[in-house]
Amino acid sequence: MDPEEFRRNGYAVIDWIADYWTHLAERPVTPAEPPGAVAALLPAGPPEHGEPFDRILADLDPVVAPGLTHWQHPAFFGYFPANTSGPSVLGDLVSAGLGVQGMLWASAPACTEVETVMMDWLAELIDLPQRFRSSGPGGGVIQDSASSATLVATLAALHRASGGRWRGNGVDRRYRVYTSTQAHSSVEKAARIAGLGDDGVRAIEVDPKTLALRPELLRAAIEADRAAGDVPALVVATIGTTSTTAVDPLPAIGELCRAYGLWLHVDAAYAGAAAVCPELRWSHAGVEYADSYCFDPHKWLLTGFDCDAFWVADRAELTGALSVLPEFLRNAATESGAVLDYRDWQVPLGRRFRALKLWFVLRWYGAEGLRAHIRAGVDLAGRFADLVRADERFEVVAPHPFSLVCFRLRADAAPAADIPAADARNAELLARVNATGRVHLTHTRVNGRHTLRLAVGAPQTTYREVDLAWRLVERTATTLLGGAAE
Ligand code: PLP
Numbered sequence: 481m482d483p484e485e486f487r488r489n490g491y492a493v494i495d496w497i498a499d500y501w502t503h504l505a506e507r508p509v510t511p512a513e514p515p516g517a518v519a520a521l522l523p524a525g526p527p528e529h530g531e532p533f534d535r536i537l538a539d540l541d542p543v544v545a546p547g548l549t550h551w552q553h554p555a556f557f558g559y560f561p562a563n564t565s566g567p568s569v570l571g572d573l574v575s576a577g578l579g580v581q582g583m584l585w586a587s588a589p590a591c592t593e594v595e596t597v598m599m600d601w602l603a604e605l606i607d608l609p610q611r612f613r614s615s616g617p618g619g620g621v622i623q624d625s626a627s628s629a630t631l632v633a634t635l636a637a638l639h640r641a642s643g644g645r646w647r648g649n650g651v652d653r654r655y656r657v658y659t660s661t662q663a664h665s666s667v668e669k670a671a672r673i674a675g676l677g678d679d680g681v682r683a684i685e686v687d688p689k690t691l692a693l694r695p696e697l698l699r700a701a702i703e704a705d706r707a708a709g710d711v712p713a714l715v716v717a718t719i720g721t722t723s724t725t726a727v728d729p730l731p732a733i734g735e736l737c738r739a740y741g742l743w744l745h746v747d748a749a750y751a752g753a754a755a756v757c758p759e760l761r762w763s764h765a766g767v768e769y770a771d772s773y774c775f776d777p778h779k780w781l782l783t784g785f786d787c788d789a790f791w792v793a794d795r796a797e798l799t800g801a802l803s804v805l806p807e808f809l810r811n812a813a814t815e816s817g818a819v820l821d822y823r824d825w826q827v828p829l830g831r832r833f834r835a836l837k838l839w840f841v842l843r844w845y846g847a848e849g850l851r852a853h854i855r856a857g858v859d860l861a862g863r864f865a866d867l868v869r870a871d872e873r874f875e876v877v878a879p880h881p882f883s884l885v886c887f888r889l890r891a892d893a894a895p896a897a898d899i900p901a902a903d904a905r906n907a908e909l910l911a912r913v914n915a916t917g918r919v920h921l922t923h924t925r926v927n928g929r930h931t932l933r934l935a936v937g938a939p940q941t942t943y944r945e946v947d948l949a950w951r952l953v954e955r956t957a958t959t960l961l962g963g964a965a966e
Contacts, residue, residue, distance in 0.1 A: 481533075489533040496537060497569065500545070501552065505940070508917030509553045511546060518547035549920065554940035557949060558922040560722070560750040560884070561857075561937020564784030567844035571837030572784060582831045585819035586811040592820055595622055595835035598842065602777070602789050605847055606755035609768045612791040614820070620791040621825040622834045626749035627666035629774035629790040632798065632826060634670040634714060636772070637743030639801035641713035647801065651675040654710040658682045658701060660693035660728060662721040664747060688927055691726035691878055693717065695733055702740050714743045719763050720751025723924040723933075724878035724886050727751070727763050734769020746773040749788070751882050753780040756850045760858070763881065771797070780883070780937050782853060783841045787834055790825075799824040853939060857883035860936045860946050867950040873957060877926050883936040886926055889957060903930035905960055912956045919949045 481489070511517075521543045551562050582591030599620025600613050612618040623629045634657065638646045641655055655676055659667045661683045671680045682701045684693050702712045715737050717728040730746065737744040746767060752775020754760040767773060774790040777783035792798045803824040805814070813819045823829050845853070861883040868874045868887045878886045889909060891902035910923050910932050921934050934949060 485533070489537070492534070492537055496540060504550060504553050505555070507545070507550055507553065509555050509920040510549045510914065510917055512917065513547055518543060552938060552940075553920075554938050554942065555919040555945040555948060556938060557934045557936060558920045559933075560779050560935050562779055562785055563782055563937050563939060565782040565841060565844075565939065567840035568782060568784040568837045571840035572834075574840075575833040575836045578833055578836075580833055582833055583823040583829050584809060584811065584814060584821045586813045588833070589819075591831075591833045591835070592822060594833075594839055595822065596620070596820060598622075598835045598838045599789060599791065601842055602838070603791060605842075605850070606752060606764070606775070607758075607761055608773065608791060609793075611793045612773065617795065618791060618793045619795045619820065620789060621822050622831075622838070623774070623788040623790045623826055624786040625666075626664070626747060626774050626776050626788050627669065628827060629772070629788050630664075630666045630716060630745060630747060631670040631673060632790070632802065633716070633743065633745035633772040633774075633792075634674045634676075636792070636798045636801045637714035637745070638674060640743055640797055641711050641741075644800070654680070654705075655713040656680060656682055656702075656705050656710050657714045657716065658684055658698055658712065658742075659716040660684050660686050660718065660721070660726075662686055662691055662693075662723055662726055663716055663718055664722050664749065667716045667747075686726065691721065691724050691926070693728040693733065695729055695736060698733060699736055702736065702742070706740075712740055712742050714745060716745045716747055719746060719748035719767075720754075720882060722750075723931075724926055725751055725880065725882050725884045726878065727881070730764075730766025730769060732766075734766045737769060737771075743771045744769055746770045748773065748775040750776065750779045750884075752789075753777065753850075754854055754858075754882050756781070756847065757854050760854070760881070777838060777841070780854065780857065781841070781850060782845065782939065783837055787838060792825075795820075795825070802826070854883075856939075857936045857941075860941060860943070861885050861934070863943060864934055864936075864946050864950060867947075867954075871954055873961065874954075877929070877931055885934045886924065886931050887934070888929065888931045889961075891929075899929065906930045906932060909953065909956055909960055912960070913949075913952045916952055919945070919952060921949065 580588040580591050582588045585592045596614050603612050638655055657671050657680055668681050684697050684701060686693055705712050715733055717730055717733050719727050734744055751763060755764050772792045774788055776788050778785040778787040814821055822831060861880055865876050865880050865885045868876050873889055874887055875890050876887050888906045891899055907930055914920055921932055924931050924933055
């Protein structure tokens with residue numbers, strides 16, 4: 481494809497995406513096709529001869545689009561949001577077009593320097609303490625995901641807890657990681673990859689009301705492990721847990737980490753974006769105790785996947801754990817010590833120019849545009865929660881400080897008030913609502929009970945979609961509970 485062909489076909493691709501976005505609300509949110517339906521539309525093997533681009537593009541509508549759950553749909557309320565935006569897509573396009581490898585400063589200087597500055601900008605936007613900025617000992621880097629951020633934080637914590645022996649000897653003692661029962665599964669996965677095994681993770685119980693980690697139980701666990709000769713290495717605290725957006729008490733956890741010498745990693749994958757709004761920064765109280773912190777602009781800050789923003793308070797501790805310098809990567813800039821080489825801040829060597837999409841997003845929206853986006857999500861979630869609360873058959877089961885509402889039919893709204901039956905009824909409610917294809921919600925378990933989750937994040941979502949979701953939920957509930965049909 482020469483540049484002129486690229487130009488022509490590129491315009492057609494942009495047109496296709498713009499049309500997709502324009503008509504997205506008319507599509508069902510989730511596909512109706514059974515498993516295998518998409519694969520069955522594809523030829524069994526690759527083409528022997530190249531094809532014209534318009535034929536390739538023409539297959540997006542019949543093959544790909546009907547087989548998607550549309551995450552950008554205004555009535556998509558599942559999981560956590562993963563919203564992209566025009567400036568993000570265009571920034572990614574430029575990154576793809578440049579095709580540079582930012583593994584070393586020397587391999588693409590602008591790739592590294594724009595990223596360093598974007599991470600400082602973001603740190604300022606969410607008011608992270610100064611020590612995370614690149615002007616001091618700390619600094620930020622873009623990881624592909626919060627899971628990777630937790631992994632590298634775990635490795636840095638092991639490096640520290642072993643007094644540097646981990647690099648040479650691997651896991652030579654029983655190192656322990658502490659997190660709450662509500663933490664994301666990536667904590668367990670990171671511990672497993674790091675060689676600690678599932679046993680290496682202590683899941684600390686939470687307060688049944690706030691669903692936040694109980695610091696007194698954390699202290700007891702650390703002391704018990706120390707008494708047994710184990711080495712407490714890391715606490716992973718969460719701002720905005722995956723199930724319910726609970727906020728762990730960072731000040732108390734931070735004091736414990738300081739007292740016992742543990743690394744504190746703060747996982748704010750979804751809720752970190754909220755800190756662009758001053759009125760939501762209470763959720764970050766205590767972040768000054770953190771050794772590392774991350775959040776995902778690819779969740780709630782209009783930047784397409786993948787973009788996890790990860791900071792360390794002391795970058796030497798991270799690079800001390802991860803740096804490897806083979807001969808073929810040696811260069812004068814690295815040896816001068818005057819540059820950052822992001823290959824030492826992550827698991828892979830290679831890295832693409834992800835900072836471009838962030839640069840485009842931050843400039844297009846500005847801080848006020850980003851704040852407006854977060855506030856809209858919080859407002860829409862608040863409206864949904866009000867609708868739920870106004871119906872006595874339902875309950876909101878956890879605080880909803882951000883844009884997620886957890887709710888369910890009360891057990892005593894069912895003819896028989898036994899919990900398994902109520903759980904089954906809630907599961908059936910969710911299945912029926914989702915089967916309409918008009919909205920998409922997901923579920924979790926809160927205090928052992930089946931619970932529905934409605935998460936807002938798409939910039940196109942309005943009261944219309946939130947009200948539609950509620951209408952479908954409450955009418956379906958009426959049918960399920962034996963009242964009038966929908
Ligand atoms: N941590 C928390 C609190 C999350 O909610 C999630 C995903 O929802 C993750 C980590 C994993 O995010 P990622 O897909 O960026 O690894």
